[in-house]
Amino acid sequence: MGGNVYESLVQFHQQNPHLLKALLAGTLVSTVCGVIGCFIVLRRSSFLADAVAHSMLAGVVCGYLFMKRVFHTEAHAPAMLIGAVLAGFLTVAMVTTVSRFSRVKEDALIGIMYTGVFAFGGLLLSLFSKDVHIDLYHFVVGQLLGVSNADLWMMAFVAVVVLSFVILAFRSLQLITFDRVMAASLGLNVLALDYMLTTCTSLVVVSGVHVVGVILVVGLLITPAATAYLLCDRLTRMLPMAAFLGWTSFVAGYLVSEQINVAPGSAVVVASVAQFLLVFLLAPRYGLAADWLRRRRAVPQQLVEDVLGCVLRSPTTEVPVRDIVNYVEGREERIRKAIRWLQRQELATVRNDHVELTEAGVTEGRRLLRAHRLWETYLQHLGTPVDELHEQAHRLEHVHDEEAVDYLDDKLGHPLQDPHGSEIPEDFVHLVPGQPVKAALLREGHRAEVVQLDPGARGSSLQVAMVIETGPREAEGTIWTFRLPDDSVVRLDHTTADAVQVRLLD
Amino acid sequence: MSIDTQDSSRNTGQATRDLAIEVESLTVSYGPVPALLDVSLGIPAGELAGVIGPNGSGKSTLIKALLGFVRPDFGTVRLFGEAAEKSKGRVAYVPQRGSVDWDFPVTVREVALMGRYGKAPWWKGLSPEDHRIADEALEMVRMSRYCDRQIGQLSGGQQQRVFMARAMAQGADVLLLDEPFAGVDAATERAILEVLEDTKASGRTLVVVHHDLATAGEYFDTLILLKQRLFAYGPPEDVLHPELLSEVYEGKLRVFADLDPVASPEDSRPSRGQEDG
Numbered sequence: 013m014g015g016n017v018y019e020s021l022v023q024f025h026q027q028n029p030h031l032l033k034a035l036l037a038g039t040l041v042s043t044v045c046g047v048i049g050c051f052i053v054l055r056r057s058s059f060l061a062d063a064v065a066h067s068m069l070a071g072v073v074c075g076y077l078f079m080k081r082v083f084h085t086e087a088h089a090p091a092m093l094i095g096a097v098l099a100g101f102l103t104v105a106m107v108t109t110v111s112r113f114s115r116v117k118e119d120a121l122i123g124i125m126y127t128g129v130f131a132f133g134g135l136l137l138s139l140f141s142k143d144v145h146i147d148l149y150h151f152v153v154g155q156l157l158g159v160s161n162a163d164l165w166m167m168a169f170v171a172v173v174v175l176s177f178v179i180l181a182f183r184s185l186q187l188i189t190f191d192r193v194m195a196a197s198l199g200l201n202v203l204a205l206d207y208m209l210t211t212c213t214s215l216v217v218v219s220g221v222h223v224v225g226v227i228l229v230v231g232l233l234i235t236p237a238a239t240a241y242l243l244c245d246r247l248t249r250m251l252p253m254a255a256f257l258g259w260t261s262f263v264a265g266y267l268v269s270e271q272i273n274v275a276p277g278s279a280v281v282v283a284s285v286a287q288f289l290l291v292f293l294l295a296p297r298y299g300l301a302a303d304w305l306r307r308r309r310a311v312p313q314q315l316v317e318d319v320l321g322c323v324l325r326s327p328t329t330e331v332p333v334r335d336i337v338n339y340v341e342g343r344e345e346r347i348r349k350a351i352r353w354l355q356r357q358e359l360a361t362v363r364n365d366h367v368e369l370t371e372a373g374v375t376e377g378r379r380l381l382r383a384h385r386l387w388e389t390y391l392q393h394l395g396t397p398v399d400e401l402h403e404q405a406h407r408l409e410h411v412h413d414e415e416a417v418d419y420l421d422d423k424l425g426h427p428l429q430d431p432h433g434s435e436i437p438e439d440f441v442h443l444v445p446g447q448p449v450k451a452a453l454l455r456e457g458h459r460a461e462v463v464q465l466d467p468g469a470r471g472s473s474l475q476v477a478m479v480i481e482t483g484p485r486e487a488e489g490t491i492w493t494f495r496l497p498d499d500s501v502v503r504l505d506h507t508t509a510d511a512v513q514v515r516l517l518d
Numbered sequence: 519m520s521i522d523t524q525d526s527s528r529n530t531g532q533a534t535r536d537l538a539i540e541v542e543s544l545t546v547s548y549g550p551v552p553a554l555l556d557v558s559l560g561i562p563a564g565e566l567a568g569v570i571g572p573n574g575s576g577k578s579t580l581i582k583a584l585l586g587f588v589r590p591d592f593g594t595v596r597l598f599g600e601a602a603e604k605s606k607g608r609v610a611y612v613p614q615r616g617s618v619d620w621d622f623p624v625t626v627r628e629v630a631l632m633g634r635y636g637k638a639p640w641w642k643g644l645s646p647e648d649h650r651i652a653d654e655a656l657e658m659v660r661m662s663r664y665c666d667r668q669i670g671q672l673s674g675g676q677q678q679r680v681f682m683a684r685a686m687a688q689g690a691d692v693l694l695l696d697e698p699f700a701g702v703d704a705a706t707e708r709a710i711l712e713v714l715e716d717t718k719a720s721g722r723t724l725v726v727v728h729h730d731l732a733t734a735g736e737y738f739d740t741l742i743l744l745k746q747r748l749f750a751y752g753p754p755e756d757v758l759h760p761e762l763l764s765e766v767y768e769g770k771l772r773v774f775a776d777l778d779p780v781a782s783p784e785d786s787r788p789s790r791g792q793e794d795g
Contacts, residue, residue: 181640245624
């Protein structure tokens with residue numbers, strides 16, 4: 013049985029000599045690319061990785077030339093590898109050094125340095141075109157079908173070196189990626205680790221260029237890693253996941269390219285992006301669909317507030333769910349959901365399909381009512397036509413932040429009624445017994461003790477520690493009246509009433 | 519100050535030290551203008567100290583000096599009697615909320631475990647002991663329930679707790695916090711304050727960079743008022759003097775009235791919305 017499989021494999025290999033090599037090369041490269049890509053994605057250094065990829069041209073040409081001139085060997089793979097790594101190193105070092113002394117920002121410097129190094133490689137290539145036999149076309153689009161045994165060994169070597177480094181130094185790499193300050197405070201050599209990671213990137217890129225070429229190698233690095241990022245909540249899972257996704261997109265892309273006879277490098281990257289988009293749509297937690305579902309399931313605050321307002325405004329304390337559904341705008345099941353939410357928050361109780369607000373629910377509802385009526389008053393103040401008041405205020409009442417509402421109240425001179433003549437609930441957040449408040453917040457019938465007179469109120473007959481009783485507002489609500497202990501009445505305007513600090517009694 | 523409590527003996531092992539942090543004549547500069555000039559301080563163990571001062575007053579340089587990250591031009595920083603550079607790991611830096619990548623694929627437990635990263639050599643795995651210590655630290659900050667959550671899926675107070683747990687797992691006796699209250703809502707602010715107080719109660723020393731003078735007096739045992747030089751160090755009532763503050767902040771400050779509204783009745787609060795309506 014096993015012999016059969018082996019024989020058929022051998023037979024298959026003889027018929028398609030390039031296929032098995034290509035599969036092996038792609039597997040080696042795509043898995044390590046995925047792993048290193050995770051760090052690149054999390055460190056947001058995709059552009060730097062692109063730079064390293066391009067700069068390797070100069071390194072490869074230098075390595076080639078050196079071996080050719082000194083040892084007369086042609087296309088010496090290890091020398092080209094070392095050259096590529098050195099070129100990547102040099103590019104990163106130039107970017108970081110110059111950015112320290114220059115006001116030019118790092119992204120611009122990356123653009124300057126890598127095109128410079130790449131172009132220098134191109135110069136060398138045309139200068140020594142007699143000596144150096146590198147096909148620029150293959151360098152750009154990859155030559156998966158022409159992978160040599162030496163290339164395969166190089167890829168295997170890179171895979172082993174990079175994976176062992178990542179596994180052994182995992183904690184250090186995680187820490188410098190997540191929290192550099194802590195890494196440094198524990199005594200880790202952050203800079204050395206950075207450069208080791210850059211070296212890994214260079215190594216991986218050099219082997220990746222064989223598969224998809226220099227332009228697409230960044231896709232091989234980043235796309236599977238970013239896809240894994242959408243699926244995983246821990247780095248220890250993201251790394252193997254990225255390796256796996258890199259491999260699946262390689263196999264899918266490669267097999268398709270064999271079928272329909274297109275450039276394998278492009279097919280692989282297209283497959284990888286397709287995979288990303290699919291996951292972006294369907295990922296269980298960070299996907300678009302999941303997000304949409306979550307938002308659909310959530311009860312919008314606005315609906316909850318509408319229900320609350322409806323129950324509070326109705327003449328009876330127990331309101332049939334039927335009535336709420338008829339009155340509040342929205343689909344029935346969502347309104348019922350909002351009622352259940354109110355129940356869970358202990359703002360309302362439901363008995364026999366009747367909703368009743370709890371004490372907290374009444375408070376919350378009154379807060380909203382106050383916001384609504386103040387907004388209406390404000391809109392009227394700005395000259396909004398009466399028939400539009402309610403609708404606009406209905407939208408604005410959802411802006412019911414405490415400070416915003418207090419601002420409106422103060423700006424409008426603490427009005428008592430909204431444009432429709434309904435009472436605006438008093439400020440029950442600040443106006444509580446024992447708390448110092450401005451006298452302007454007091455309503456008719458409130459008894460309070462004066463605690464402080466700011467300069468604006470010094471001229472009046474009020475005195476600290478005096479107990480006053482609030483009378484009705486005069487002059488269309490713009491004059492406050494207070495009855496003093498001696499039964500005399502003081503009249504204050506808004507500014508003066510604001511300057512009197514009182515403490516509400518009982 | 520309660521100095522010889524149960525915890526300070528754990529801090530040093532041998533001779534019980536009174537001071538967690540000793541800064542002597544510290545001068546640090548990045549050029550002709552010193553970032554810190556002749557700063558001397560002694561912070562007792564178990565104290566919750568706030569560092570206040572205007573922008574660019576050397577607050578973060580002081581933190582860096584305590585972490586042993588900067589080389590002083592002159593002076594020394596000692597932590598429990600040891601030079602700062604040598605006491606790596608005993609001081610934990612709790613990062614500013616804004617500088618943390620909350621989308622990073624890392625769980626609550628994994629963050630706490632990072633506290634143990636300095637203990638094992640980098641190529642070796644963490645021991646069961648390390649895991650136990652990290653779990654205990656999470657227990658201490660009441661975060662065990664959330665240990666498999668990704669850190670972005672926590673409330674602000676919980677996120678602060680996680681980083682406190684990491685500092686505890688690190689075995690740090692001194693915690694340095696950079697503006698933990700920056701950009702959080704009122705509820706989170708209270709939650710974070712609670713975390714700070716719990717941590718203090720466990721005998722650790724906290725140095726917190728803070729920018730809000732209105733709350734500084736309420737939150738901290740002692741305040742360090744810094745602007746290159748040390749202007750004041752002591753209990754808030756000694757530090758929050760209007761004259762002292764206006765000298766340091768050069769009158770750019772409008773919150774004096776908020777510090778003590780009864781003592782200074784001058785109407786300095788902003789008169790919002792008083793144009794007639």
